[in-house]
Amino acid sequence: MNKIGLFYSFNTVKTKQQVNKIKKSLGEDNIEEKNVEEITQEEFNKYKNYILAIPTWFDGELPNYWDEFLPAIEDDSFKGKTFALFGGGDQKGYPENFVDGLGLMADFIEKRGGKIVGLTSTEGYQFESSKAQRGDKFVGLALDIENQAALTEERVSKWVEQLKKEFK
Amino acid sequence: MNSDVQQIYKIKTTDKETLLKWYHLLRLGRSLDDRAPNYLKQAIGWSYHAPAAGHDAIQLAIGQVFDRTKDHLFPYYRDLQTCVSAGLTPEEIIYNGISKDTDVAGGGRHMSNHFAKPEWNIHNVSSCTGNHTLHAAGIARAIKTYESKGVAISSQGESSVSEGYVYEAINGASKEQLPVVFVFQDNGYGISVPKKDQQANRKVAKNFEGLKNLRILYCNGKDVFDSMNTMTEAVKWAEENQKPVIVHANCVRIHSHSNSDRHELYRDNAELNYVQEYDPIAKYRRLLVRYDRATEDELTAIDEQVKAEVKAAHKAGMKAPDPKPESVHDFVYAPAYQPQKFPDGLHSETSEPKKLIEGLNGTLKEEFRRNPDTYIWGQDMANKDKGGIFNVSKGMQQEFGHKRVFNGPIAEDYIMGTANGMSRFNKDIRIVVEGAEFADYFWPAMEQFVETTHEYWRTKGQFSPNITVRLASGGYIGGGLYHSQNIEGALSTLPGVRIVYPSYADDAAGLLRTSLRSEGMTLFLEPKALYNSPKAATPIPEEFEVPFGKARIRREGADLTIVTYGNTTHMCVDVAEEISKEGLAEIEVIDLRTLVPLDQETIIESIKKTSRVLVVHEDKVFGGFGGEVAATISDIAFKYLDAPIKRVGSEFTPVGFNRILEKAILPDTEKIAKAARELLAF
Numbered sequence: 001m002n003k004i005g006l007f008y009s010f011n012t013v014k015t016k017q018q019v020n021k022i023k024k025s026l027g028e029d030n031i032e033e034k035n036v037e038e039i040t041q042e043e044f045n046k047y048k049n050y051i052l053a054i055p056t057w058f059d060g061e062l063p064n065y066w067d068e069f070l071p072a073i074e075d076d077s078f079k080g081k082t083f084a085l086f087g088g089g090d091q092k093g094y095p096e097n098f099v100d101g102l103g104l105m106a107d108f109i110e111k112r113g114g115k116i117v118g119l120t121s122t123e124g125y126q127f128e129s130s131k132a133q134r135g136d137k138f139v140g141l142a143l144d145i146e147n148q149a150a151l152t153e154e155r156v157s158k159w160v161e162q163l164k165k166e167f168k
Numbered sequence: 169m170n171s172d173v174q175q176i177y178k179i180k181t182t183d184k185e186t187l188l189k190w191y192h193l194l195r196l197g198r199s200l201d202d203r204a205p206n207y208l209k210q211a212i213g214w215s216y217h218a219p220a221a222g223h224d225a226i227q228l229a230i231g232q233v234f235d236r237t238k239d240h241l242f243p244y245y246r247d248l249q250t251c252v253s254a255g256l257t258p259e260e261i262i263y264n265g266i267s268k269d270t271d272v273a274g275g276g277r278h279m280s281n282h283f284a285k286p287e288w289n290i291h292n293v294s295s296c297t298g299n300h301t302l303h304a305a306g307i308a309r310a311i312k313t314y315e316s317k318g319v320a321i322s323s324q325g326e327s328s329v330s331e332g333y334v335y336e337a338i339n340g341a342s343k344e345q346l347p348v349v350f351v352f353q354d355n356g357y358g359i360s361v362p363k364k365d366q367q368a369n370r371k372v373a374k375n376f377e378g379l380k381n382l383r384i385l386y387c388n389g390k391d392v393f394d395s396m397n398t399m400t401e402a403v404k405w406a407e408e409n410q411k412p413v414i415v416h417a418n419c420v421r422i423h424s425h426s427n428s429d430r431h432e433l434y435r436d437n438a439e440l441n442y443v444q445e446y447d448p449i450a451k452y453r454r455l456l457v458r459y460d461r462a463t464e465d466e467l468t469a470i471d472e473q474v475k476a477e478v479k480a481a482h483k484a485g486m487k488a489p490d491p492k493p494e495s496v497h498d499f500v501y502a503p504a505y506q507p508q509k510f511p512d513g514l515h516s517e518t519s520e521p522k523k524l525i526e527g528l529n530g531t532l533k534e535e536f537r538r539n540p541d542t543y544i545w546g547q548d549m550a551n552k553d554k555g556g557i558f559n560v561s562k563g564m565q566q567e568f569g570h571k572r573v574f575n576g577p578i579a580e581d582y583i584m585g586t587a588n589g590m591s592r593f594n595k596d597i598r599i600v601v602e603g604a605e606f607a608d609y610f611w612p613a614m615e616q617f618v619e620t621t622h623e624y625w626r627t628k629g630q631f632s633p634n635i636t637v638r639l640a641s642g643g644y645i646g647g648g649l650y651h652s653q654n655i656e657g658a659l660s661t662l663p664g665v666r667i668v669y670p671s672y673a674d675d676a677a678g679l680l681r682t683s684l685r686s687e688g689m690t691l692f693l694e695p696k697a698l699y700n701s702p703k704a705a706t707p708i709p710e711e712f713e714v715p716f717g718k719a720r721i722r723r724e725g726a727d728l729t730i731v732t733y734g735n736t737t738h739m740c741v742d743v744a745e746e747i748s749k750e751g752l753a754e755i756e757v758i759d760l761r762t763l764v765p766l767d768q769e770t771i772i773e774s775i776k777k778t779s780r781v782l783v784v785h786e787d788k789v790f791g792g793f794g795g796e797v798a799a800t801i802s803d804i805a806f807k808y809l810d811a812p813i814k815r816v817g818s819e820f821t822p823v824g825f826n827r828i829l830e831k832a833i834l835p836d837t838e839k840i841a842k843a844a845r846e847l848l849a850f
Contacts, residue, residue: 059354059370059418061388064451071179071459096370 306589546602
C-alpha cells in the first residue's frame, strides 16, 4: 500500500479524535498527517492515496480551511489517485444537508479524475437529503458525534478495515 | 462552490483591480457598520442599527451586480454593505444613520439603517420587512410591459419569508414570469427566533421549489466568489428569460440582531465563536494573501484609506443640517391635478342623465384613451364581457388589451403592492386598482395600503405612488359583513391618501378624472347601491372635472346644515324636501364629495348661515369620519352654533345580513329626519 496522506485541520477537536483512531488502525507508518490550513499545492499532490477529513459546516458547507485551499488544486488532475473521505455531520440538526461536505469534496475530486473509495452504507442514519448520498451509499464515512457517538468507534474500525482492502 | 452557475469569478483569475476594489468596499462597509453603535452611545443617532457583519459577501455581490441605469434595487434594513457596494458614499450612509436632512433616502424621515437612493433606483423600503417583494414584482411587471432592460432585485432576511405577502409576491412573479431576483439572506435568526421556529425546511427557498418559471440558486453568502458568481448568474438569467430567481444565501449574523437585542441571551459561546470564524471579510483577506493577489502592505494601505474616508464622512455627518420642524407637513400629499374646465367641480349640463356606473366606465375609458400609461387590474374584472363584479370596467380589456386591463389573483395585498411597485417605474404611469371585490374585503391589503400612504412623505417627495384605489362600498343591498360595510372611518386616519366618496354620477366621473390625472394615491369609494340607481343618475358634461377638497351644496337652506356623503346624501336631500314641504325649515345639504382633504370652508360658511349642523354618514357613528367633522366644527366654528352638533350613522356593530338587522343598523331617512327635527327644535 502506498503511503497515505491524511489531511485535516490540526485545530479541530472532534476530527482529531477520529484521526487518531484511524492512524492507530491503519498503522502510523502508513500515514503522513498534514494540516489543511497550511498545506501547499505541491505538498498535496505528492501522494497516491489520500484520506481527507471533511466535517460539514453549517447548512451543508465545506469548512473554510478546505474552501480556501481548493483553488490551489482546482486546475490539477487527480487521475491515478485514490481518495477516502470521512467527516462529521448532524443528522438531527441539519437533516437536509447531512454530511454534504463529503459530497462536495467527492464531486471536486471526481471532476478531476480522482477515484473515491471507502463508500459506506446509509443504513442506520436518519436524514432527509445529503449531497454525499449515491444510491444507498455515502461517498465516505459519515460520523455523527452529536447524535450517534456510541456508534462511532465501530464505524471507524469497519471503515478502516475496508480501506485496507481498497487502497493499493 | 455552486455547481449550478458559471464560475466567472475566481481568486486566481479575477483581475487584481477588481479584487482590491471589492476589498475596499468590504472594509468600507464593515467600518461603517462597526462604527454605527458609537453614534447611539454618544446619543447622536442611529438608534436602529441592524449589523450587516456576516452578510458581507452576498451584500457585496448584490451591490456589484446592480446596474442603476436599468435595474431596481430593494435593499432591506440590514443591507448597509449592499448599498455601499451599489455606490452610496460613506457620507450618505452616515447621513441616513444619524437622520440628517441631507439623507438621500428621505431627509431623516425614515428609520435609521434604511438606506436608499431613489434617484439611482435604490428604493426606500419599509421596516415592515419583506413587503418590498411586492414592489419588486410590481416594477418588474413594468420592466416587462415596457420591454425595458434590467431586473428588480429584492433583498430580505430569511425569517421575513414567513410573511404571507412574500408568498404572494413570488407566486405572482412566477405566474406573470417577471424578471425579479429575490435574495434571501439566511443568518438563521429572526431577531432571537431560530429558523426552526419559522418553517419546516431549514432553507426556506425549498418552500418554493414547486413553483413554475422560477429558478432557485443556493450559495454561500459568506464567500465573495460564490456570491458574485451566483448573483451574476441570477441577474443574467432573470433578464434573459424574463422569469424570477430566488437566491438563497447562507450567512451568519456575527452580532446581535440590532442594538436593542442581546444575542448572548440566546446564543451559546460555541456559536458566538463560530460566527466570528465565519467572518466573510477575514476569509476574503486570507484568500488574497494566500494566492498572492495582494500583499499585506497593499491591504493595510486600503485599511488606512478606509479609516480616513470614514473619518471624513463622520465630520461631514456632524456638520450636516438636521431636518427643520416646520417641514413636517411637506410632502404629505403629492400634487393634485387642478381642474381647468370646471375649477369648482360644478356645471349646468342638461343632457340625458347617466347612471353612476356609466359615469365611472365612461371616464375610465376616456382617461385610458388619453393616457397610454394607464393600467387597471383587480379581482374578477376582465374576462370577456365581464368587467368587474359590478361591471364598472366592462369593455375595457377589449379596447385596451390584456397588458393594460387584467385580472389580479385573489390576493388583495398583491393587487395593492404591485400597484405601488409598478408606479415606481415611470412618473407618467397612472394605475387604477379594484382593491377588492367589495370594500370590506380590502383588509388583507391593509399593510400595502398603509405602506403606500407613507411613500411620498417618507422619501421627501422623491416617489409618489400614482394610484387610484377603487372600492365598491357600503350597504343597503342586504350583503352583510364583507359586502355591505364602510371602511372610510378607519382609513381616514392615515395621512398620505386622499379619500373621495361621490354620491352622484357627475361627481363620480369628475373625481375619477381628477384622480387619474393627479400624482399620489386616491381612495375612490363607490356607493355600490347607487351604481344603477336613477336617483344618482345625472347629466355629465364632457371631460367633467371635480377638484379634490371641494364640497358641493346639493340643496340650499338657511335653518340647518347637514354634512354628508355617499349613500346618505340622497336620504338627506329627501329629508330636507320633506321638512320643507311641511313648512318647518329649509335645510342645506352639503355633499362632501371629498373626505380628505376636507372642505372646511364650505361647511363653516353654511354654519354661519344656519347655526345648526347635523353630520350624517353610513359608516359607524363611533369612530366614523363624522367625529372628525364634528370636532373640526367645534374647534373652529363653535361661536356660530346655536345647538349641539348631532351625528347620525350606523350602530356600533357589524352590518347584519338579514334585512331586518341591516335596517336596524344602517341610517335611513327616518333616523335622519328625527335628528334633524330635534336639532331644529333645539
